[in-house]
Amino acid sequence: MTNQDLLYHYFSNSLTAEQEVVFRKLLETDAEFKAEFEYENNLKKAIKSHESDVMKSKLKGFERNLNAKKLFIFNYKYLAVAATLALLIGWFGYNSIFGTNYSNLYASNFTEYPNTVYTITRSDDSNTIEREAFIAYETRNYQIAIDKFDAIPETSQKSYMSFYKAQAYLGLEDFGNARRLFQQVLDENNEFQGESTWYLALIAIKSKDKDQAITYLEKLISNHFYNKDKAKELLEKLN
């Protein structure tokens, strides 16, 4: 067994008791071995610190989203009061709402939209922020994907980015931000119109907003081809 093998087993936590004895002995007697061990051990600590920084920036992102969500819930409370008043004056159009399992409907229809716009190849060593954003998206590191999309300079922004950022927010179940961005895709008439309408319908279902969901589904069926059949099925279940 070479010294390199011993180091390898040490760092992959796979030293046998016998190898550990040799390892300890070498650390005491072989200066070169000790130097290499210290170098790799320092690298381990450096990588841990790097990973901690990455996690810290994710946590800061969660915190930002949480504050934004609280603001959304605060506004939503006023809407809830208005809706309650509407019910009190005798509007019971929402009767069927209590008979529908909205979470199940959402879960059975939601699938994450694949990356169809940016090709990540193994041989591509270019480290553009967009590439990093899509790598994070594909590996479901949604908070990193959002941070990377945000970091892309305005001059390099592409029309499809809002859609994928909205997808990343959906992945984090941050429906307020996802809805805002899908709506932006529709308002700016960017690509993914049908897709955004579909996801807006799903968000409305998740929020138990039956009327809104129906509006989006009807719009999707009459104007787009994307998920048209699924939209018809969903509409039937809601009606």
Next chain:
Amino acid sequence: MESVQENITVEDLKEGSDLLFKRIYEDNRDKFINFARKYRLSEDDTIDVYQDAYIIFYNNVMQGKVEVFTSSISTYLFSIGKYLIFDKMKKNNKTINPDFDLSLIRERDTLVDASFDLDQDELTTEQVLLKKHFSTLGKKCQELLTLFYYRGYTIKDIILASDYTSENVVKSAKSRCMKTLKERINSNSND
């Protein structure tokens, strides 16, 4: 939500799902702020401590320091957080009340898991240099070295977790990455 958390295993967390980490963060955040209130930290300080505790928890899970959860994730987070709060207060010379001896609390055995690594030491100059140049490596090198040194993966584990096809390919890729890192550090020290 509590029941969701109780069902989460170490293996689930090791898959690194952002959504799962976000849920755990959010589920425990307000409880932690309430818990820390009695120590009269500002909310910003409390959030800082909570995030530091969360990172320590995360590192320990990812580095394989904990194999199974012997308590709920909340208990882990609170236990580490409490340790950090007392540490912070001790450093700031704050007291909770005059009869309270902080040195009693700082003992490691107050933690849920005595094998937990609470290392928050400052990096040495060499480690800072390594970190700086590590972050300039290509994504593939960063991922490979992270799996090996941070996650403690064997070469076989790396093949399973990535698209490398054989042990030799992993070994030579790792050697190339280490060589590039060394070259960058050397060229930095020659500047």
